[in-house]
Amino acid sequence: xxxxxxxxxxxxxxxxxxxxxxxAIFLLVPTIxxxxxxxxxxxxxxxxxxxxxxxxxxxxxxxxxxxxxxLWFTLKYVLFMIVLQNAIALVLAVFIExxxxxxxxFRTIFFMPNMISTIISAFMWTFxxxxxxxxxxxxxxxxxxxxxxxGDPKYSFVSILIVSLWNGVGxxxxxxxxxxxxxxxxxxxxxxxxGANAFQTFRSVTMPMITHAITIxxxxxxxxxxxxxxxxxxxxxxxPGRSTQVITMNIYEEAFSNNFxxxxxxxxxxxxxxxxxxxxxxxxxxxKRKEVEx
Amino acid sequence: xxxWTGVLTTVMAASLLAxxxxxxxxxxxxxxxxxxxxxxxxxxxxxxTLKMFVAQPRLKEHYDKYxxxxxxxxxxxxxxxxxxxxxxxxxxxxxxxxxxxxASNDAPDIFALHAINDIPSYYKAGYLxxxxxxxxxxxxxxxVKPAVTTTDGKVVALPLETLSWGYLYNKKxxxxxxxxxxxxxxxxxxxxxxxxxxxxxxxxxSYKESWIPQLFLPLAAxxxxxxxxxxxxxxxxxxxxxxxxxxxxxxxxxxxxxxANGTDxxxxxxxDDGAAAFAAGKAAMWLQGPxxxxxxxxxxxxxxxxxxxxxxxxxxxxxxxxxxASTSLAVxxxxxxxxxxxxFLNYVLDDTDSNAFFQALKFNPIATVxxxxxxxxxNDATEYVKAGKSYQDPAIPQAVKDxxxxxxxxxxxxxxxxxxxxKALDKAWKSFNKVNK
Numbered sequence: 001x002x003x004x005x006x007x008x009x010x011x012x013x014x015x016x017x018x019x020x021x022x023x024a025i026f027l028l029v030p031t032i033x034x035x036x037x038x039x040x041x042x043x044x045x046x047x048x049x050x051x052x053x054x055x056x057x058x059x060x061x062x063x064x065x066x067x068x069x070x071l072w073f074t075l076k077y078v079l080f081m082i083v084l085q086n087a088i089a090l091v092l093a094v095f096i097e098x099x100x101x102x103x104x105x106f107r108t109i110f111f112m113p114n115m116i117s118t119i120i121s122a123f124m125w126t127f128x129x130x131x132x133x134x135x136x137x138x139x140x141x142x143x144x145x146x147x148x149x150x151g152d153p154k155y156s157f158v159s160i161l162i163v164s165l166w167n168g169v170g171x172x173x174x175x176x177x178x179x180x181x182x183x184x185x186x187x188x189x190x191x192x193x194x195g196a197n198a199f200q201t202f203r204s205v206t207m208p209m210i211t212h213a214i215t216i217x218x219x220x221x222x223x224x225x226x227x228x229x230x231x232x233x234x235x236x237x238x239x240p241g242r243s244t245q246v247i248t249m250n251i252y253e254e255a256f257s258n259n260f261x262x263x264x265x266x267x268x269x270x271x272x273x274x275x276x277x278x279x280x281x282x283x284x285x286x287x288k289r290k291e292v293e294x
Numbered sequence: 295x296x297x298w299t300g301v302l303t304t305v306m307a308a309s310l311l312a313x314x315x316x317x318x319x320x321x322x323x324x325x326x327x328x329x330x331x332x333x334x335x336x337x338x339x340x341x342x343t344l345k346m347f348v349a350q351p352r353l354k355e356h357y358d359k360y361x362x363x364x365x366x367x368x369x370x371x372x373x374x375x376x377x378x379x380x381x382x383x384x385x386x387x388x389x390x391x392x393x394x395x396x397a398s399n400d401a402p403d404i405f406a407l408h409a410i411n412d413i414p415s416y417y418k419a420g421y422l423x424x425x426x427x428x429x430x431x432x433x434x435x436x437x438v439k440p441a442v443t444t445t446d447g448k449v450v451a452l453p454l455e456t457l458s459w460g461y462l463y464n465k466k467x468x469x470x471x472x473x474x475x476x477x478x479x480x481x482x483x484x485x486x487x488x489x490x491x492x493x494x495x496x497x498x499x500s501y502k503e504s505w506i507p508q509l510f511l512p513l514a515a516x517x518x519x520x521x522x523x524x525x526x527x528x529x530x531x532x533x534x535x536x537x538x539x540x541x542x543x544x545x546x547x548x549x550x551x552x553x554a555n556g557t558d559x560x561x562x563x564x565x566d567d568g569a570a571a572f573a574a575g576k577a578a579m580w581l582q583g584p585x586x587x588x589x590x591x592x593x594x595x596x597x598x599x600x601x602x603x604x605x606x607x608x609x610x611x612x613x614x615x616x617x618x619a620s621t622s623l624a625v626x627x628x629x630x631x632x633x634x635x636x637x638f639l640n641y642v643l644d645d646t647d648s649n650a651f652f653q654a655l656k657f658n659p660i661a662t663v664x665x666x667x668x669x670x671x672x673n674d675a676t677e678y679v680k681a682g683k684s685y686q687d688p689a690i691p692q693a694v695k696d697x698x699x700x701x702x703x704x705x706x707x708x709x710x711x712x713x714x715x716x717k718a719l720d721k722a723w724k725s726f727n728k729v730n731k
Contacts, residue, residue, distance in 0.1 A: 148559050150562055237503065241710065
């Protein structure tokens with residue numbers, strides 16, 4: 001028997017090998033390399049560099065206000081994204097699921113923005129924010145539309161949220177749709193017979209039954225929102241100044257403009273990695289506990 | 295199903311191989327054509343493969359043509375078969391690719407780099423060959439040479455693209471109101487008032503990309519360093535962690551004037567939008583260099599614009615043009631074909647062929663061998679240079695330039711005060727010193 005088990009593993013490995021090898025070469029090895037460089041003061045150019053232990057990490061967390069500010073800004077963004085993205089996606093999914101006709105139509109419409117690459121949608125929206133909205137404001141005298149949408153830090157956060165949501169909601173919606181369709185009709189009918197109204201049915205039957213989808217969607221949003229880059233890059237470039245700079249942008253700036261401090265930027269990336277790891281681990285363990293099986 | 299997969303795999307493998315094969319032939323052909331010109335020579339020819347790295351894909355045909363001329367010449371004069379492999383990545387990530395090559399000991403024999411931004415760090419890392427005693431050095435114009443000279447007086451690159459800039463102005467608008475480019479800040483205020491009185495917005499503001507507001511710093515600092523005795527050694531003092539940007543407080547006089555008399559929503563307008571707006575006559579002046587000339591003329595071929603020097607105070611002598619160089623060619627210190635590489639660099643400023651090459655590239659004249667007519671806006675700037683009203687782009691570290699762009703954005707948005715800007719700049723320069731000690 002043990003030989004057979006061994007053979008099963010071997011054939012499993014053989015099947016995953018092409019992907020695994022590519023993954024190892026192009027992702028795993030560079031990641032480990034990056035972690036190694038995070039303990040050095042390499043500048044990306046010199047042949048020699050020094051090993052400086054935890055110096056980079058200490059500097060990032062204690063002596064780099066720009067990094068800490070970008071960290072807070074990212075956290076704020078993550079919080080808004082988790083709540084809004086999931087709430088809107090769930091509402092849309094329930095709405096579409098409740099339609100008798102034209103389900104496919106609405107599903108396609110809402111999913112469509114997700115198929116446009118993020119950076120392109122950011123550029124599209126730049127045009128909308130800078131050209132279209134002011135024009136509409138002028139023509140219709142809806143003056144509140146005529147704001148400095150991407151130039152004023154007060155509004156640019158909203159603009160970033162709008163574009164991220166527009167782009168990301170569709171994907172979450174599809175996951176919720178699939179989950180909603182998996183809720184057994186019999187349970188809902190039983191609830192109705194017991195005298196529950198639509199809201200009660202949703203809260204006590206549907207919600208628990210789709211917790212696994214919520215876990216996945218929270219995970220995806222959390223993970224994605226921490227790593228947000230293109231939207232901000234395309235819309236505001238982190239500006240004006242650094243007022244909308246997210247953490248990935250701060251890392252990018254450190255590594256590829258400023259002083260080319262690759263080692264220091266790697267250390268910041270490792271910090272980001274650890275933060276995401278902790279957040280997702282906590283999120284998954286907490287939410288897994290709440291899942292129920294039908 | 296299984297059979298289909300098999301067929302599919304075979305097809306894919308075959309197409310992969312075919313792809314490789316066609317690539318090979320492609321390279322082979324290129325090499326052959328490169329050599330074709332030089333076949334006239336006789337005897338045992340030495341063959342050399344020269345690797346080049348120039349991040350200007352838009353100019354590929356001109357380079358190819360010039361390289362073909364070079365290989366022919368090299369064959370005829372020295373009986374060397376030169377095969378040139380030229381690599382032209384897009385400018386955005388060229389620096390990354392080049393750095394990877396250098397760091398992994400795979401340096402191209404000749405590579406292009408940015409004169410002001412890259413030379414100091416590349417030279418310090420020991421990648422650049424000393425070219426001081428090469429014949430081409432003697433041909434460089436005096437106004438260009440300092441940009442490719444290191445602090446210890448060695449010429450390490452050959453400048454290709456040079457810039458002479460201040461701000462752009464709409465000549466027609468100026469002529470209609472019979473204005474001339476002002477020479478002092480007071481005169482500038484009068485010009486601004488007159489433009490305002492005639493309902494013309496004086497300045498086009500395009501601050502979305504931080505490198506545009508950044509332009510204030512080289513202009514203001516360059517002028518102050520070259521006219522105020524107290525600031526003469528500003529760069530040296532800053533490099534030694536002495537001195538502070540607060541000495542340059544007066545630079546905000548002109549920044550405030552420009553910001554107060556500019557177009558709306560500056561932080562939403564990028565460089566290209568700015569060029570279109572300037573071409574459409576939305577404002578009379580734009581703080582920008584002539585490198586946008588092509589874009590401007592594309593959107594309005596009839597626009598008559600010129601380059602003028604930005605006044606920063608009431609000293610008319612401080613109103614000067616900024617001279618700087620960008621793309622430059624350097625030779626790798628580890629090159630195995632140094633002799634041929636140096637031949638090529640000298641050929642770039644060849645007495646007979648260089649003129650046409652630079653004209654085709656649409657670069658400015660940089661050497662005594664260049665006699666072609668340049669563009670009107672280049673001539674505007676040349677007038678200043680001839681009158682001695684120019685200075686070399688001050689060697690402000692790139693990190694500080696990046697910082698000032700962001701800070702001036704924040705300053706415009708009202709999030710930072712002048713003192714905070716100075717503090718941030720001092721800090722950026724200090725951390726640059728720390729990293730590059």
